[in-house]
Amino acid sequence: MGRLARGDREALAPLMERHHRRLYRLALSYLRDPDDALDAVQEVFVKAYQNAARWDGGSEVGPWLTRIAVNHSIDRYRRGRRRLAAEAPLDEEAGDHDPRLSADAPSPERRLLGREVGERIASALRGLPERQREVFVLRHYDEMTLEDIARTLELSLGTVKSSLHRAVHRMRERLEGLR
């Protein structure tokens, strides 16, 4: 990151290699569209390069990138939602859910269930207040510790715990019946 701050473009490759997958999943959990998520990851690294000089050398890069990714995904999601609201009825908002699967993807039956679950989760996540959604996404998709979530979102540990508690209960209510 220090190299990037000095304008060394070559430093982008190792940084991206280390973080692009998890940032892609984070963005995908918000946007639910592989192309949009990829565009979001691209913009995260562009922003990282442009703002590298402002990066505090004492802090970790991961949470900083995560913060950029979450903010960018929320902005992009809001823009998309405004567009959808103008163009399509609300019940079509879920869109086509088609994330790419890795080689260790489950069986077709599990994938079918996974697709249904994915759509329900996307819908349940959309119903969460923003902060609850952020903490749930970072825990569920990025498996971050509570302390890392607090650091990334600049929240107190207590706020992270209570937001996560509320989020998971809300998710349970919304996912109930999907067995």
Added chain:
Amino acid sequence: MSSLFHHRWRQRTSLLALGALAGDEAAAAQAHAEGCPACAEDLARLRQTLELAALDPVRRAEPPLGMPALLARVNARVDALARNESAHRPLQTPRVMRAAWLVPAGALAAGLAAFFMFRPASTPTAPTTPVIVAERRVAVPEEMLGRMERSVAREQTARYLDDAQDLLLTVTAPRPCARQTRRVDVGQEAERSRDLLARRAMLVGSGGEDVASVRPVLRDVEYVLREVASLPSCARERDLQAIQREVSRRNLLMKIDLMTRELKG
């Protein structure tokens, strides 16, 4: 048990279900749940929910592009923004930032703006949001600028697909390499593929929503271009044949035809 006290345990139960507690905290929460039927039921139901949520394919999703292509996109975008900055464009306006490649549209917009400014004063004007375009301090209706952006996005995408199709056709009839058997000369094609991939990066950064229906084809084209771009200048015949099979399997040439026609209206 007071409700506040119980609420704290409920919170810990949620965190336990999420696997977010460790050590003594986890053990204490587990012990409490074992002696509290309501908490135990809560814990079981939350775990069921989270097991279900773990099936979300997003948790295992892989980016549809490999690192080299993504890196090329990021580099192209950084370059474009740097060029923009050096041309003193006002980057703080998101619309203008997205439209870094819209030089022709900017010129057209300026012309239209001049028309609006100098037409007879008696002409009634509709209330519009003024947008400052490039370095000319002239106002253009935002809706009009939006239409032009979309139109240019479609044209650029169509041109890109045309060029990609041209390249894919060239790849189907390669020249043999001098003094090497079973090898074909694809140096120029690989170079052109890299250029096209850089152009693709610019398309993604701007006007993406306006060409949404073309995205699956753009993705397929990008996949094949990456394959070609990764070939050495004197490539093995069988590597090229594999690419040709992929083009054929995806019906790519036909799809490009259909999409460019749609984009050109």
